[in-house]
Amino acid sequence: MLHTFVALVEDKPGVLTRVASLFRRLNINIVSLTVGHSERLGVSRMTIVCDASPTAGHRIAASLYKLENVLQVDDIGQLSHVARELALIKVAATPQTRSQVFELAEVFRARIVDLAPESLMIEITGVESKIEGLIQVLNENGDRILEISRTGRMVMRRGQHTSKVLEAMRVPGMETAEDLKAEESAEAPSDELMAEETGLRE
Amino acid sequence: MGTAKKGHSHSTQTGGAAKAPATGGTRLTGAEILWATLEGEGVDVVFGYPGGAILPAYDALRKFPIRHVLVRHEQGASHMADGYARASGKVGVAIATSGPGATNLVTGIATAMLDSVPMVCITGQVSSKVLGTDAFQEVDITGITLPLTKHNYLVTRAEEVAPVLRQAFMVARSGRPGPVLVDITKDAQQGSAEFNFVAAEPKPHRPHPMLKTESAATVQAAELIRSAKKPVILAGHGIIQSAAYAQVRTLAERMKIPVASTLLGLGAFPASHPLSLGMMGMHGEAWVNHAIQQSDLLIACGMRFDDRVTGSLATYAPNAKKIHMEVDPAEINKNVKADVALIGDLKEVLEALLPHLAPRADNGESAWLREIEASKGEVAVRDIKNLPDSGHLYAAHVMHDLWRATDGKAIVVTDVGQHQMWEAQYYKHDEPRTLITSGGLGTMGFALPAAIGAKIACPEKEVWVVAGDGGFQMTAAELSTAAQEDLDLKIAVVNNGYLGMVRQWQEFFYEKNYEASPLRSPDFVKLAEAHGIRGVAVHKRSEVLPAVAEARSHKGPFVINFQVEKEDSVYPMIPAGSALHEMIRRPNNPLVETAQDK
Incomplete structure (x- = not known):
């Protein structure tokens, strides 16, 4: 796992x-x-x-x-957290076929960050499944992907929790493991947020 | 050379008897700072070998009251520092030059890492300006030793020498101890900086953040111990590291719990104690492993459930709950799932636990102890030391007689193989730090150099090397070191003409295909004489005690070549990966007792 x-x-x-x-x-x-x-x-x-x-x-x-x-x-x-990944995807597209890709990017809330006569570059941020969703749709659409660069997952826990070490440096004897557990159960992620994170594939 | 003069005046200030480390802001070269820092850390001996990249340090050595032991191979230096640390409990220090000097240290560093021995290794390195250019004798030793050290450092400036070295000592000693390597470039040794020992003190060591035991776990452990019918204490190296001897003894005596030891735990609990079972695991006595398999509660004190101890994990102590007391959180649930984990320094953990345990009401022997005692009888008749003297010399005889002759009080430093297991079975250690052996890595060639380190750490103690003919030849060059230092070191070579443990495995598991295990050796007595060391050869059991007596009365190093039965095996043996009860026993009519042997 x-x-x-x-x-x-x-x-x-x-x-x-x-x-x-x-x-x-x-x-x-x-x-x-x-x-x-x-x-x-x-x-x-x-x-x-x-x-x-x-x-x-x-x-x-x-x-x-x-x-x-x-x-x-x-x-x-x-534990309840936010996970994000950034991907740059270069797709072969001529001025004639661009608009199709523009539409897809729009649906995935991705941005076009570079245009060239033969290609364009998409920037997309989200959880892995959202990025994979875009790649899959591009493939299914027959758009030729020339390059992919992905950052890998970045994670930050939700809510009050901050880095324990940094807390300890500022205020000695901050939170205990029990506090953290209580805090986590108190803030289960809302369904809307989860839906937003996982993108449109589901 | 103004700095060198200052360094000299520093040494005249502090040289001689008990001295405080220099605390003022003296300007010294990096090389001088190196020694001044070691002196401040309480180091009075280092084991090393000079060479180009460490020469500035060697040049400055004469100004400091630190003894340097010249080894014959850098592997010897790291083993000596290791043996010194194991015998004394202090941090051992090895020093070598860059490139081959540094790589030769590696086996000794790995040995110390696997057995959690505190050690600081200092290596010279090419100048920082040419780092990474494949300069002469350049090797990436911090890269090489990254997975073999607790931590390592590359020092490129004289200013960093003192703080980094002090940090290295702290890391080596703290928590679960281990080796640390400090690689110092030549220009860092040649450059100069203000030296202030006190100001170079590292930040306090950060304890492992997962290092805490909830009081609930302590209560739970006490509950398990109180209600156990068949408990066994598993005594490990951690008892010695934490000096928790009295606490473990109190636990055993108060609750009437028998104690089984790991190889590195031998001596942590007195072998002569009525509750002592002896060594567990692959070559443990049958009743020890039987007790563990039958147990309903294992209380692991500073041990890590090594595969040589557990055999097959699937069948290991199936009915036992496990309490794991351990200083390294990464060991918890690594091999054996713990029902209760008490994480922390063993002495502290036990001191928190003991108040929860009232002495057992049944003052006499429990049924459990009687059951274990009953299982011994059948085994004792097979014990080779109880066989009549047939004229054959068995290694077991040698160990047993050595134990008797030395009253069990010597420090015995063993190599790796059959003789190591025989020593563990037949030399009964009552005191901690009297058995020094490479357990985790199983490093052949360890014994002689480690014993030199141990003898230098404990000059007043009787120190014996026990090595096989194979392992002894791996580092036999250190005989020169023993002779040059005129160490009162006794060396027993158990010579059977084979790489004995390899031969044993070939006998049991490879259809007696003795490939590459027969071994021709030099005449060890003559070899000793060539080093100016006295030596005798022993062929019969009747000669063992006189030879040992002669060695003991002789001042200076002494070698005894024990020519023992060629094809004897260590029994009992649990084949690797088998269950603890699936052991190979010594045949009633030993195979070795055949007519051809006469």
Whole structure:
């Protein structure tokens, strides 16, 4: 099954290798890995999606914490969260066939960000299934896809929850695991939001 | 060379007897800072081998009161640092140059990693300006050791030397200990910086965030222990790491719970204690594994359910609930599902648990202990040490006699293979840190260098190397080191002319196809003499005790070559992946006792 972890790590050379090497050593395939700056200077945020047995989550999180450069790990699991991915898709299209693609993009709330005589580029943001939906429709429509670039999943938990490490740095002894659990059950995701996230395929 | 002069004056200030580390803002070279920091961390001996990229450090060494032991191969340096750490509980330090010097350390680093031994390895590295250019003797040692160390560092500036080294010591010691490597470029050693030991103190170590035991779990564990009919304590290396000897003993005695030990747990609970069962697992005695299989509650203290301990996981202790006390959260539910996990330093965990346990009412022996005792009788008659002296010399005899001769008080450092298991079976360790052996990685060649480290850590203790003829030859060059340091080290080579454990597996599982396991060795007595070391050969059981006595009364290193039965096997044995009760037993009429052997 797919596991999603958010890890806050020190922004130093070699940290990405250490994290990636851990998964390699556990013989777990990383499905996607995104890294970028977090809200704190010197701290990077990674979202790691990997395919592992349902019980592997604890060991992965515990092992990540054993890396000296890892500050915080969050095993997202079933917790209420927002997940997004950005994709750039280049499609072969002439001035005559463009309008068809424009319409599809409109339906998927995607944007056209580049036009060339032979092709155009679509930018789409959403959960994976929404992006896959657009790709599928383009294929079914006979539009030739020339290039796809996807960022992989980024995840942020909903509501009050913020990075525990950063909380701890500001206010010592913040929330406990029990608080977090209570908070999660209090805010189940609404159906409309879920529908928006999963796009139009369903 | 103004900086060097300052460094010299620093050493005259602090050299000699007990000294405080330099705390002022003295300007020193990176090389001097390296030694000054080690001195501040309480290091008085390092094991190493010089070379181009570490020469600036070696050049500065004379200014500091640190003993350097010159090894014959860098693998020896990492094993010595390891043996030093295991014998003393302090952080061992190995030092090597870049490239081949660094890669030669790797086996010893992996050995320390798998057995959670605190160690700091320092390697020289090519200058930062040429990093990544395949410069002479350049190797990416931080890349190579990334999965073999707790953490590693590349230092490219003199300013970083002290803070990084201090951090390295903290990481090596803290939580579940382990090896740390610090790779220091040549220009970082040659450059200079302000040295302030106190200011270089690292931030306090962050405990593993998942390292907390809910009091509910402690209560639950106590409940399980109180209601158990057939409990067994599994005593691991963690008891020694946490120095939780008294707590484990209290738990066992108060609740009348028998104690089985892992290989690395031997000595954590006295072998002579009535509740001690002995070693569990692949070569554990039958009654130990029987007790575990019959148990209704396993109380794991600082052990990780290694495959050599559990055999087949599907059939492991099927009726037992498991309480897992462990400092590393990543070990919980890794191999065996824990019913209750008490995560934390073992001593603290047990101190929280013990107040919940009132002494058992039945003061005498419980039915469970009687059941275990009854299962011993049948096994004892098969024990080779109880067979009459047939003129043959068995390794088991050697271990048993060595134990008797040394009163069980020596530090024994074993290599890997049959002799290692015989030692574990027949040398009864009553004290912690008296058995030093490579358990997790199973590194042949470990014994001699690790024993050198142990002897240097504990000069007042009697230290014995017990090695096979195969493993001994892997690092026999360190005999020179023992001779040069004039160490009072006793070396027992258990020589059967085979890579014995390989031969045993071939006998049991590969239809006696003894491919590449027969082994021709040099005359170890002459080899010792070539090093200026005294040696004797022993062929009969009657010669064992006199030879051991001679070795003990001799000042300085001493080698005994025990020429033992060639095709003996370690019994009992649980084939890898089998259930703990599916063991191969020593035949009643030992196969080795044939006419051809006469």
